[in-house]
Amino acid sequence: MSAPEISRRLRCAVYTRKSTEEGLEREYNSIEAQRDAGQAFIASRRAEGWIPVADDYDDAGYSAATLSRPALERLLDDIRAGKIDIVVTYKIDRLSRSLRDFHRLWEHMTAHEVEFVAVTQQFNTTDAMGRLMLNILLSFAEFDRELDVERARDKMIASKKKGLWMHGVPPLGYDLQNRRLVVDPKEAPLVRWIFQQVAAGMPTAKLVAALRERGATSKVWTTRNGRQIVGKPIAKSLLYKMLANRTYVGELRHGTQWFPDSHEAVIDPELWAKAQAATATRPRALPSPDAPKIPFPLRGLVFAADGRAMTPWHTTKRNGRTYRYYVHTRALHESAKLLKLPRVPAGELEAAVIEQLRSVLRAPELISAILPQAVALDASLDEPQIMVAMLRLHEIWGYLAGHEQAQMLQLLIERIVVHEDRAELRLRPLGLTTFVANLSSTQPLRCPHE
Structure with missing residues (x-):
């Protein structure tokens, strides 16, 4: 009986890595041992169509703490080019010691329909058991990421409860000192004047025009890395954001939560309430003949x-x-x-x-x-x-x-x-x-x- 015909050749690349260059001068070193083990495993699957590629992917003296490795980058480039079907390593940690990094590499492989095999750990994504093990590992990686997200969120909430500003550029009317909002004596009077005019019933368009006459602009700011944020004339969109921003009454927001007494208020509660009542009773702005040239009659609906x-x-x-x-x-x-x-x-x-x-x-x-x-x-x-x-x-x-x-x-x-x-x-x-x-x-x- 003739051997079954092999319908497809599977091109296999062996990836090897050693963290230090120590011992590489030996006649038979760790890199060569890993490569031979990978080649032997490929040979054992020759009947299934596995064949080794001609290139070697050896990272000697590179830590698994980073994905910036010459041979690994070359391997990923060849995967993108469609030159590889299976990646073979001696152990999983030769590819990466980080579940998070391994997850990223695996997503790259699956995007190009490439399988993964770890010779000494019975880890082979070409069969059901290997895929089960992979899913278990990736579940732990996902769990680890979710823990990081929760820790970051809890840290953010705790910081805001302490009154620390975590949002980048502070709003108009405030400055930053030691990561806390402090009232800017030059800008705060303008913010109060805006709220006073709204509370008195001044139409939004008229208020915007008055602000332009005064030369009022949005926040002028210099970031930590020296980037200059130039002030722009206050438009309706910024005006509405200011009127809805409870930061002006001394609160800090996280999602739908507001933490009171986080810093000094620019707007007192009475003026805030009057301004909110005035904006709540105004009718919805309707399109006019001067609306944009591109019509959207359902805008805002x-x-x-x-x-x-x-x-x-x-x-x-x-x-x-x-x-x-x-x-x-x-x-x-x-x-x-x-x-x-x-x-x-x-x-x-x-x-x-x-x-x-x-x-x-x-x-x-x-x-x-x-x-x-x-x-x-x-x-x-x-x-x-x-x-x-x-x-x-x-x-x-x-x-x-x-x-x-x-x-x-x-x-x-x-x-x-x-x-x-x-x-x-x-x-x-x-x-x-x-x-x-x-x-x-x-x-x-x-x-x-x-």
């Missing part, structure tokens, strides 16, 4: 299933065509491939939402329930006319300008929650009544104060 906002994003191709999307906020900072939720084409989502709204607003039971409430708000409303207008919304919609359509959507919709297989539309309870009232009015759409 779209959220992912995990509660995070989905940000408007667009790209323009060489042919001049623009593609619009609503993108998960994390996808702007991380690899979108790691997210289960893909970016959502804006046109498709907007069309689906508008069509759903049209269906809802034409429903007889909804019309019957809403009309009495609208008439109660304004007795001058013509009930039959409003009913006809709601039933013919699809015709009215086409006559609305883009910013008017956006106003209507913002008025009616509380939020849109995008799941992997569907989108959930949540309406504003008072928005429907106000919308009906506005249908008979020539005045701009009003936003309800909920």
Whole structure:
């Protein structure tokens, strides 16, 4: 009977390492012994198609504490180039003594479909027992990493409880001394003035304009490594962050936790409460004719299933065509491939939402329930006319300008929650009544104060 035909040749690379150069001058040293053991193991598997590669990967005089080793780097390059199918070592610690580093190397191997064998430890990922041992080792590596994360988190929380600043650049109005926040006498009056104007009811746009006239900027800072952070004019985004930052009342944040009395407050509790009350009663900012050229009528309304906002994003191709999307906020900072939720084409989502709204607003039971409430708000409303207008919304919609359509959507919709297989539309309870009232009015759409 002829020997079974070997369908595939498996190219095997033997990696050897010795921490010191001591004894390398001997006629038969540790590196050679490791290499011979690896070659012998490969020869014993010749019937399975194992063959040695011509190159040697020997790191003599290199510690396993680092992955920066010439032969190891060359081995990884050859793995990336597809020249190796199996890596063979005398023991696992020849490759790495660190579970964490071994995990990184193993991830690199699996990404290129390369197996691993340790000759003297019965460690062979080409069979089930070897893969079981590997999973046990990697479980310990994962456990070790999680312990490190927990220790780092506990240290961070303990530091913040002691009032230590752990966030890099301090907020406007504060300076750093011995890693603690101290009030900056030059910047703190500006921060107080901002909160005072908000508490007094000054519109945000007017406040931003006043700050620009004063020449006020964001924090000017020099980092430890000497990098200069230049102050920029205070825009609405920074203003909103300042108004929501409880650091100004003497607290430090960790996740959703706030630790009180961590440092001296710039804003007293009474002024803070007035400013928060003033911002809470302001209506949602609505798009206007001066909105950005790329329209996103659902801006600020779209959220992912995990509660995070989905940000408007667009790209323009060489042919001049623009593609619009609503993108998960994390996808702007991380690899979108790691997210289960893909970016959502804006046109498709907007069309689906508008069509759903049209269906809802034409429903007889909804019309019957809403009309009495609208008439109660304004007795001058013509009930039959409003009913006809709601039933013919699809015709009215086409006559609305883009910013008017956006106003209507913002008025009616509380939020849109995008799941992997569907989108959930949540309406504003008072928005429907106000919308009906506005249908008979020539005045701009009003936003309800909920």
